[in-house]
Amino acid sequence: NAGVTQTPKFQVLKTGQSMTLQCAQDMNHEYMSWYRQDPGMGLRLIHYSVGAGITDQGEVPNGYNVSRSTTEDFPLRLLSAAPSQTSVYFCASSSGLPSSYEQYFGPGTRLTVT
């Protein structure tokens, strides 16, 4: 099993550009989440999904969209990139509610917005 995979590993965007961060898991987990990690701050929840077709907002959803058309994939879209979105983005999956179960994280995408 590959676990949780993310692409790309690195990305540089100009302000105003849009892009999609890809996330896939092969563990048949119902629950998937997106976090961002900034220096001096803990990981912050952006969006999460409790199953295909169901998504909800986390702590910092503004500027990001998600969809969940399959159990395996949970892409994160940046609509119009801003320098404040420079961060490391982690996708995670879990077999139960992420608030109660172990989360498995992908290797992360390092995004720089200039």
Added chain:
Amino acid sequence: RKEVEQDPGPFNVPEGATVAFNCTYSNSASQSFFWYRQDCRKEPKLLMSVYSSGNEDGRFTAQLNRASQYISLLIRDSKLSDSATYLCVVSRSASKIIFGSGTRLSIRP
């Protein structure tokens, strides 16, 4: 004030030492507690869940004190491979999963 607070460290201790970290949380409705470990430029990985009665996994012991609203992690007989950042996680719902900013631990030979 942050909802979950950790001493950022770094803690620099010799191999074989015992080291302890605390993590305080402000919301008394918090229900689940975890310690994750994150190596430099890598993803977080679960170290252990924290139960009300306290729990131990080898050299690692986690405790929860609901009255004082903190959790702790004790590492005995520390190894060089224990060098990492330790993240405290407190949650109360699917949308309220709060990560601390982490405590850096460096073990020296």
